[in-house]
Amino acid sequence: MSLQESGPSLAVVGVTGAVGQEFLSVLSDRDFPYRSIKMLASRRSAGKHLTFQGRDYLVEEIAPDSFDGVDIALFSAGGSISKEFGPIAVEKGGIVVDNSSAFRMDEGVPLVIPEVNPEAVAGIRAGSGKGALIANPNCSTIICLMAATPLHRHAKVVRMVVSTYQAASGAGAAAMEELVLQTREVLEGKPPTCNIFKQQYAFNLFSHNAPVMSNGYNEEEMKLVKETRKIWNDKDVKVTATCIRVPVMRAHAESVNLQFEKPLDEEKAKEILKKAPGVVVIDDRAANRFPTPLEVSNKDDVAVGRIRRDVSQDGHTGLDIFVCGDQIRKGAALNAVQIAEMLL
Amino acid sequence: MSLQESGPSLAVVGVTGAVGQEFLSVLSDRDFPYRSIKMLASRRSAGKHLTFQGRDYLVEEIAPDSFDGVDIALFSAGGSISKEFGPIAVEKGGIVVDNSSAFRMDEGVPLVIPEVNPEAVAGIRAGSGKGALIANPNCSTIICLMAATPLHRHAKVVRMVVSTYQAASGAGAAAMEELVLQTREVLEGKPPTCNIFKQQYAFNLFSHNAPVMSNGYNEEEMKLVKETRKIWNDKDVKVTATCIRVPVMRAHAESVNLQFEKPLDEEKAKEILKKAPGVVVIDDRAANRFPTPLEVSNKDDVAVGRIRRDVSQDGHTGLDIFVCGDQIRKGAALNAVQIAEMLL
Known part of the structure; x- marks a missing residue:
């Protein structure tokens, strides 16, 4: 029971969505202290009732005065x-941990993975009356960097080639429902319902639905490129990404090819990753057992495996790895709540 | 109707399997001439009856004398x-086009994609009485090189980083059936049947089920590395691959990062690919329309899209592309029949 006089007053914005619901689970699982919590949503979801930690809450429509106190x-x-109400909450002295991409690349807004760059929130304290915006990185970036950063610290990543296998959850609860619905329809020989996605998703995959930019990359891919530079505070790191949606429910997978400045052999890499917080190594070559999205679903840790010297690079300055992480949890809600914990 | 006196006598070995059945479709679709055709399979499938081009055939058990004439x-x-009966067929003066990996890397055995290295079968003629073994490359290699080769010819690929999204069909007809069965079970809340694969495949993905070698790569990945070198006759080309099975029925997708010796801009690359035989370009950035496995299923052409300059490489010597191809068709049966066509 984490309702206590000394805790901060919280607000959860978008509480009825997939990530919003996960905020509540994570707050509860981690026994996050709070003296009050507001459940906020758009007009469409306002008026619903939620039970959280044994209490009944009314979902209120977000309004400027929602953020008082x-x-x-x-x-x-x-x-x-986020763009409309984030600055209002900050002006009223609150700290906003924002899961959208609205402010991520803004100068002065920390973009934070607690295991990676906790220093970025130094000096920001909840309840100080001094408002601040903190951005939660994109899910693909978080999951990739949870595994890549410990290796980067050891041998400095100079280039990274990422291909993603992204779950339905990244497009929200309705997308997950549509994947189930479409799958039933296809199995019954019916044409698939395409409301959220414009094409068949069941037993298929497609280039990520984010808009494609003039350089041919979609926005999801450029997030990986730009957010990595900001989080690592390294404007020279070279990243390319190809982001693909696969018919998986709620955890992303990523195939990551790493090029280092210094040599790093695979045994050392495994050792480093085994010690990394929030990371679990699943790498049993004899049993052909490696991370899968299903296995990390509803889990906090990011799983990494297929750790091997890249045969396409000379010497020992290249590695291939395969990473899986729960998109809703570490890719979104857990990471945000971990940021909030650093503010207490 | 392609039954004609002047055609070669054919044998289809493994005719009841997924690729075997596709051999028949492709032979029929392409009006392949033959004066006789034997339907061969293991004891388990022998005795079945098949209809092909309006005639009834008995499936015979493979035996040494199956290859007489x-x-x-x-x-x-x-x-x-293949290892047991391939050499027997050759000894009897026949030409074996083998879809297995048994002979692919053997010196003196041509490894052929007709659009890529037709010169490798020069001098081999069906009906000459001089037997020969020709190997069909692995499906992932064929699909990748169909798109990469036209670019390679123009600007020379020096390094290639491949991540695959492989369909159930690569593990055979039973694997496709298990994916459907598992999906039904998962939707009904039942535990999934795991006979072909040792884990849940429905709404999940996993590292390719091929055995993992001492260098940490699985055999499927090393096929991409080694077969590319042999097909391109370039022992220096650097390739790395991560091969993943995704819950898709019969077409593979591949995310391919290319590093060239010479500059090649994306417009030129598109132009080259649009002219490449057996390749179709699907690359509509505004509509976010790119190749999907579903779209290429049961099609001959390999589709390529997401053609863009790699932002992680300086200048214009890098490209990212995304390729999809039907695993059973161009990845196996079609390619083999195209090889056979070159022997007439």
């Missing part, structure tokens, strides 16, 4: 809600 | 059958 607001209601 | 034998019944 709020110390920490966890936002996951899309970029436009 | 056979001009071209299309094999797809696994490596051990």
